[in-house]
Amino acid sequence: MKRARDVLNRPFAPRYLKLILQGAVVGLITGCVVSLFRWIIDHTLQILFVWYPYLNEHKLYLLPYILFLLCLSLILGKLLKKDTLDLVGSGVPQIEAVLLGQHHLKWWPILWKKFIGGLLVICPGLFLGREGPCIQMGGCVGLGLAKTTFKSEPDEQKLLLSAGVAAGLAAAFSAPLAGVLFLLEEITTSFKPKVWLTALSAALTADLMTLVFLGSTPSLFLKIAPTTKMIDLSVLLVLGICLGLLAYVYQYVLLDLDFLYSKIKFLPKRYHSVIPLLLTIPLGLFEPKILGGSHDFISYVIALSQNGQLWTKLLGLLGLFFVIRFVFSMVSYGASVPGGIFMPILVLGALLGCIFGLTLTHYGLIEPKQYLSIVLVSMAAYFGAIEKAPFTAIVLLTEMTGSLAQVFPLVFVTFVAYVVNELLGGRPIYTALREEMDFSTIK
Structure with missing residues (x-):
């Protein structure tokens, strides 16, 4: 024995x-x-x-x-x-x-x-x-x-x-x-x-x-108040579907950037950076906090969306911010420069979360103190669907924000967004980018 x-x-x-x-x-x-x-x-x-x-x-x-x-x-x-x-x-x-x-x-x-x-x-x-x-x-x-x-x-x-x-x-x-x-x-x-x-x-x-x-402060601290009331499942389902659809749009545009930039014949590829660098000037003059990755901008829009302004005015401003961030994220990444997409994706997810959260709060579908949970969930789901890495998304947002909020909404919405993007034909974004680079033909 x-x-x-x-x-x-x-x-x-x-x-x-x-x-x-x-x-x-x-x-x-x-x-x-x-x-x-x-x-x-x-x-x-x-x-x-x-x-x-x-x-x-x-x-x-x-x-x-x-x-x-x-x-x-x-x-x-x-x-x-x-x-x-x-x-x-x-x-x-x-x-x-x-x-x-x-x-x-x-x-x-x-x-x-x-x-x-x-x-x-x-x-x-x-x-x-x-x-x-x-x-x-x-x-x-x-x-x-x-x-x-x-x-x-x-x-x-x-x-x-x-x-x-x-x-x-x-x-x-x-x-x-x-x-x-x-x-x-x-x-x-x-x-x-x-x-x-x-x-x-x-x-x-x-x-x-x-x-x-x-220092030890989480890189994107969110003070989310605990709540015992569960967000309605139908609200979470619609939120996940919307985020999955928008994640697919992000992937599609990102993977077409090389093709779009190839139309620029007057400028060598390695100098494409001049385009987004010069565009930072009007953007910075409009709102400097919109520049960069940017942790600061997420904190700024969350504070802005909670200051009690008129709902329609806030929604319009957040929508404008989303369009600017989406377009210029693509212009920046496609310009053959060193830089990542994690934070730009999280910023877009936060903006979507603010837009969804304000709308749901306005119509009484969630409690005001559940607003930040919607922002957190939206960041995780949008990121998880684009990256095709839901576990990473959930853990990353938990560690970054120092808050877990309600576990079920976080996991459920991320899962739904992932499945929607999968059904539309989405791919793990880095795998798709690698295939687009076609290393197999490089000696």
């Missing part, structure tokens, strides 16, 4: 100890890189909120600022010249291609160029997320350490690259669980212990660095 000592592993000899320790190192370095990246972006955007009101009153400085943005575009074009394929967009499709053996990543040049390139376009206010560059930079850190420091075998190189992905997202949003779930649900689509253990080790240490350097 076998005893416990015959079945259990030998003490102090875990199978994955080396990988866990290596993952922790990847997370520490990724956390430091991403914390600096976040700090620069956050403080630069605060400067923009002061700069544009000043520019409104001193139009004389418009010409120098236009020249400054043209210089940024020129510098970015030089950065993109040799590594355009690796530097444009979020970097997630490129990471997926590496893990599938379709592509090779030059980790050091991509790491520093993504860092600088991301700052050049996100800091002036383009509607791009910081998380895409953070994910790719984390992958580069993991791959670089695996090759140069740990001298890992090819399989373990991919494992540490994956851990860097989780660490990058964890540090971008101070959301370690979401970082790991995103890796498992969206990229590796597997739940092997050595993958998630290494990734969790990296995500935790990366998040620790953000806590040290940036």
Whole structure:
């Protein structure tokens, strides 16, 4: 008869100890890189909120600022010249291609160029997320350490690259669980212990660095009041259907951007950034808080929608904000620049949540204190349907906002939106973007 000592592993000899320790190192370095990246972006955007009101009153400085943005575009074009394929967009499709053996990543040049390139376009206010560059930079850190420091075998190189992905997202949003779930649900689509253990080790240490350097406040704190009354199921169903339909529209337009930008013949692809950079000026003069990813804008529209203004006026303003954010998010992402889509999607989801929440409150279909729950649910469902990653969406919004609210509405609406997008023919967005890049034809 076998005893416990015959079945259990030998003490102090875990199978994955080396990988866990290596993952922790990847997370520490990724956390430091991403914390600096976040700090620069956050403080630069605060400067923009002061700069544009000043520019409104001193139009004389418009010409120098236009020249400054043209210089940024020129510098970015030089950065993109040799590594355009690796530097444009979020970097997630490129990471997926590496893990599938379709592509090779030059980790050091991509790491520093993504860092600088991301700052050049996100800091002036383009509607791009910081998380895409953070994910790719984390992958580069993991791959670089695996090759140069740990001298890992090819399989373990991919494992540490994956851990860097989780660490990058964890540090971008101070959301370690979401970082790991995103890796498992969206990229590796597997739940092997050595993958998630290494990734969790990296995500935790990366998040620790953000806590040290940036503080412990959730990156998008929402104070949602608890309520015992359940939102009507038919309301949640309609909300999920609407969000699923709009998620499909987002995917369709995003995947047509390369085709649309290809019609611009007078400007080389690597200098397409000049278009959205110059468009930031009228947008900033109209409302500077609309610029950027942007956590600040979500807080702004939530506060705006709760200030008791006339319902129709608020609804019209939020609708205008949604159109501007949707169109300029596409203009920004399609311009062959480094930047992600996570935060732009969440901003659109928050705007939809405000619009739905105000309407439902106005007609007495929900209680006023359930308004913020609708905003939270809308962000999660819209994001989960577009990314085709519902578990990541639910956990990410929970960690970002520091609030779970009612679990059932969150899960139910996200599920409905996901299914609707699936029925319409939607695809996991990064998989679709990778296929559009067609790495199989690149040698």
